[in-house]
Amino acid sequence: xxxxxxxxxxxxxxxxxxxxxxxxxxxxxxxxxxxxxxxxxxxxxxxxxxxxxxxxxxxxxxxxxxxxxxxxxxxxxxxxxxxxxxxxxxxxxxxxxxxxxxxxxxxxxxxxxxxxxxxxxxxxxxxxxxxxxxxxxxxxxxxxxxxxxxxxxxxxxxxxxxxxxxxxxxxxxxxxxxxxxxxxxxxxxxxxxxxxxxxxxxxxxxxxxxxxxxxxxxxxxxxxxxxxxxxxx
Numbered sequence: 001x002x003x004x005x006x007x008x009x010x011x012x013x014x015x016x017x018x019x020x021x022x023x024x025x026x027x028x029x030x031x032x033x034x035x036x037x038x039x040x041x042x043x044x045x046x047x048x049x050x051x052x053x054x055x056x057x058x059x060x061x062x063x064x065x066x067x068x069x070x071x072x073x074x075x076x077x078x079x080x081x082x083x084x085x086x087x088x089x090x091x092x093x094x095x096x097x098x099x100x101x102x103x104x105x106x107x108x109x110x111x112x113x114x115x116x117x118x119x120x121x122x123x124x125x126x127x128x129x130x131x132x133x134x135x136x137x138x139x140x141x142x143x144x145x146x147x148x149x150x151x152x153x154x155x156x157x158x159x160x161x162x163x164x165x166x167x168x169x170x171x172x173x174x175x176x177x178x179x180x181x182x183x184x185x186x187x188x189x190x191x192x193x194x195x196x197x198x199x200x201x202x203x204x205x206x207x208x209x210x211x212x213x214x215x216x217x218x219x220x221x222x223x224x225x226x227x228x229x230x231x232x233x
Contacts, residue, residue, distance in 0.1 A: 006096070006103055012036050013070035013096055019044035022069040024055065025094070027117050028062030029217065030208025045072065047081075063212055065117045066092040066105070076104040115202065118210040123147065127192050128158075130204040131179060134194050138177065140229055142166060152190035159189040160225070168227035177232055182222040189224050 013021035016039070023036040035058055041049040048069045058064060067089070076097035078086070086093040086108045093106045115134060118125040123146065132142045143166075147158060159181045168179060174195040180203075182191040193203030196212065201219070204210035213219065 009034060009068065010096060010098075010101065013072075013098060016070065017072050017098060020046070020048040020070050020072060021096075022048040022050055022067075024050070024058050025065040025068060026058050026062040027065040027209050027211050029213055030205055030211045032065060032209065033062070034068075063116050064091055065209075066094045068094045068096065070096045070098055072098050075100055076102045078104060078106045082106060116210055116212065118204060120204060120207055120209070122149075122206075125204065125210070126206075127204045130202065130210050131192050131194055134202065135229070138231075140231060152186050152188055155188055157188045159192050163227045167230040169230070169233065171226050171228045174226040175228070175232070177229065179227040179229070180223060181225045181227060182219065183224045184222045191222070195226065 009023070012023070015021075019039050020041070021036070022039050023034060026033045026035055035054070037050045037054050039048045040051050041047040050067070055064070067086070074097065076095050078093060078095055082093050082095065083106060086106050090108050092108065095104045095106065097103075115130060115137075118130070120126060123129075128147070129144075132144065135142055142162070145158075145162075148154065148156060151158060163179055163181065171178065174180070176195065176197045178195040180193045180195055180201055181189045182193070183189045184191050191203065191205070193201045195201050199215045200212055201215055202210070202212050203219075215223070
C-alpha cells in the first residue's frame, strides 16, 4: 500500500501485539510503499525475522528504503542487535515503540550520503546532485554549481554544456556508469541520471525520492543523449 504516514504502521503493529510486528518500506519509482510482513522468528515476542522470499520479492520491483519493526513493550531506541543488523545490511531500521508511541530511525554507518531514497530539494538533492555524488564515489569530481531558478524555462542548457566541458563524449549504446541527459516536455535538456545496466537507470525526479527505474517505464522517449566519462573510454 502507498505509504502516507506512520498511523497505518502503528495500527498494524498494535494488531500484532504481543509479537513484534515487522515489514518493509519500498522505494518504487520515487514513492514509498509499506509492505507488512509476517514475523517468522522463533520467539516473535522478543525478536523478528522477515522471510527472505518477501524481501526478494520487494527488491525485484523496487528498492528497500527501510526495514521496520516494533518494540511491543520497550522504548523506540534500537537494540544492539538492531544496530548490528542495520550496519551489516546497510539499510536503515525504523523502530516503532508501542510503549511510547514514538518512532526511531537508525541510519547505518556505511550510508554516509545515500544515493537512493533522498527527498527532493532543488540545489541540494536534485537530479544533478545525484549524478555528481555518484561520480564522486567513483573518484570523478564534477563541479557543484548554482543553477538558476526555473533555468529550463529560460533556455539555459546546463547539462549539454556541463558534460561536454568535462570531457564526456556522446555514445550510441549505454553501458554502466554512463550519464543520461533527458529532455522532458521542455525546449532544452532538463533532467539527468546514471545508467546502471539492463535498461535500469538512477535518477531524482522533482518532488519524488531518488530511485532506480526502468528506462522503459516511460522515460526512454525523453532520452536525448547518453554520455560517457573519458575515464571509461
